[in-house]
Amino acid sequence: MKFAWIDLRTVPQARLESVVDAAIHTRMQGVLCDDESVLKALPPTVTAVTTAAVTEEQQLYGLDADAAWVDVHDEPSLRLACAAAVALPHTVVRFADPTKIPLEIVLAAADRSAGKLITVCADLDEAATVLDVLERGSDGVLLAPSDAAEVFALARLLEAGTSPLELTTLTVDRIEHHGLGDRVCVDTCTHFAEDEGILVGSYSTGFILCCSETHPLPYMPTRPFRVNAGALHSYVLGPENRTNYLSELGSGSTTLAVNSEGRTRPVTVGRAKLESRPLLTITARAADDTVVSLTVQDDWHVRVLGPGGKVHNVTELRRGDELLGYLATDQRHVGFPIGEFCKEH
Known part of the structure; x- marks a missing residue:
């Protein structure tokens, strides 16, 4: 301390x-x-x-x-x-x-x-x-x-240090493939560990741990500073229980790196890359039946993390696979947690 x-x-x-x-x-x-x-x-x-x-x-x-x-x-x-x-x-x-x-x-x-x-x-x-x-x-x-x-x-x-998060195990319910959409790569000013990434989700009450590009890829070098995070509408969890849309991140922004044990640290964004790519949506459920959704680029090299830091390529996910996520009880208004009724689907 x-x-x-x-x-x-x-x-x-x-x-x-x-x-x-x-x-x-x-x-x-x-x-x-x-x-x-x-x-x-x-x-x-x-x-x-x-x-x-x-x-x-x-x-x-x-x-x-x-x-x-x-x-x-x-x-x-x-x-x-x-x-x-x-x-x-x-x-x-x-x-x-x-x-x-x-x-x-x-x-x-x-x-x-x-x-x-x-x-x-x-x-x-x-x-x-x-x-x-x-x-x-x-x-x-x-x-x-x-x-x-x-x-x-x-x-x-x-007090600005970041506290650990209690991650939860999510079970994949379905995978849906879509056409083109805009996705965001978050390039940070730090090296991520192999079991580290950022928490992203379509709903403000649930996030999936998106893996950084620290693991080997065919035809290209690793980019340990990057997370291919998801579609531009997605929420990303930041310090102090704040969220941003991925579309809002840019050079100088701060977001939250999270590892498979829930340890966190603030990281500075060097740039955000928004490009049009084919998309897929992961729908998963927590033990309490909370639904978590994440839309990402439909490509093998995009990865999410499971319990123990297990790496999953999103195009190979199947119903029943387990992922790491974070459940938030608050709804959001301009990124701030707020106790109001809001249903997202």
Whole structure:
């Protein structure tokens, strides 16, 4: 779970009380301040952190502490940061280099360490980047906010991670072949795993896990960044329980990668390709008899996933085959879940 410490040392006195209140309200893990009166007033839910406990010698040379602050500006200080991150429960690191390469090195060095790495960030944009570096990201960030609004914005950023989904087994009921229609390939800025894809469906209450093109194809190389997702009218499930039509995705959009165990991660769309192709419709049912429908390109190389990550070519699907899907209880209005009556068929 990602966390944040709030640095109060540079907060203007006139805004200090509101920033502290915001940190408490948003359940920030820690507050950094060298004013003991401020720290003593914190509730027990917030960790009080002070730099006074770390001597200059410990900062630069020693690791005989529960925590350390390391300013990384050259190779020796980078080595110290790596050693601290491996050995100590908490390591706060401030990088002089504006690139994230030194952070990547520290993250790699401490990959199997139980300690927590906290990276000093200049602003919210840097915090967002730091939390995602090497896919793992820094365990925590240290931010000196200018006002309470930035504390609330940081809390929203920490909550933006995606939760796992409870996938369900669907049983294929029928396959229908159609003529030409417009389908969308979603080309992302990431590599998909072999059991990973995106959730797509014709109805807002049910989705099928569409496989990425990570598996070998005849006559062409694999495209591990692509999902041949379905007809342009289809819903695609994104972060925060939002949906988009496939026709709405484009360069810079965000959608949700999902694997066969339900783990999720947000991915950025590099482009969406809409082309006219023959189509087929998969109709499947869940154990509770919920009907799920998906229309895709009628081609062997288009694939969907079944339990255990089993790959199914859509043209070879038969009645009784099992697929992985996701059932949503909400209807949709402009992509937002809404509790209203709506029947789709």
